[in-house]
Amino acid sequence: MSAQLTAGLLTAAGIIPFVALSKPFQTFLDTNKLISNSGVRDLLGRPSLNYRELQVTYGSVILSFVGAPHWGLALSQPSAGAAANALRLIYGVVPSLVAWPCASMPSPRSQDVLALGLVSAFAVDGIFAAGKLLPRGYLMMRFPPTLVGALCLQMTKEK
Numbered sequence: 001m002s003a004q005l006t007a008g009l010l011t012a013a014g015i016i017p018f019v020a021l022s023k024p025f026q027t028f029l030d031t032n033k034l035i036s037n038s039g040v041r042d043l044l045g046r047p048s049l050n051y052r053e054l055q056v057t058y059g060s061v062i063l064s065f066v067g068a069p070h071w072g073l074a075l076s077q078p079s080a081g082a083a084a085n086a087l088r089l090i091y092g093v094v095p096s097l098v099a100w101p102c103a104s105m106p107s108p109r110s111q112d113v114l115a116l117g118l119v120s121a122f123a124v125d126g127i128f129a130a131g132k133l134l135p136r137g138y139l140m141m142r143f144p145p146t147l148v149g150a151l152c153l154q155m156t157k158e159k
Contacts, residue, residue: 004137011141014062015148021055022152052107055156059114059149063099066121066142067092073133080133088133095121108157115150122146 019025070092074085098117102110122142128134 008141011145015145017058018055018062018145018149018152021051021058021156023051023156026051026156052111052156052158055153056105056107056110056114057103059111059118059153060099060103062145062149063102063114063117063121064096066118066125067095069134069138070128073135084131084133088128091124091128111153111157115153118146118150118153 070088074080074088074092078085080088095117098113102114102117105113122139125134125139125142129139
């Protein structure tokens with residue numbers, strides 16, 4: 001299996017938690033009832049799980065991850081130039097610094113910041129792609145999880 005196919009499959013699989021933890025999906029499946037009847041307990045012994053918290057945690061992890069390719073590319077492509085690679089390395093940590101506090105923010109602020117972070121990171125990747133500092137097809141691969149993740153975060157937030 002090619003690296004592109006593997007990356008595409010893993011990207012598609014990465015969308016599943018955003019959808020599965022979204023409010024419409026929870027409502028459709030009545031997941032709290034399913035969990036209550038299954039005997040599953042959260043860490044505090046409650047018979048249901050807080051899907052907003054789980055989704056925010058997952059969103060934080062994903063947002064943290066989107067900066068990582070910039071480190072890998074900067075370290076593996078010295079021919080891009082010192083200034084471009086320094087910018088990539090610096091930018092590579094920004095998504096993590098945005099995502100980290102979201103894990104402890106209240107809803108809806110946490111979902112708003114994460115959704116904005118995903119969309120902003122995609123926009124920054126567009127700038128890097130325009131400068132030929134990202135592999136061809138990278139933005140196309142990143143678009144679906146960015147869109148689905150941002151929308152699912154917005155659908156699940158408390159009003």
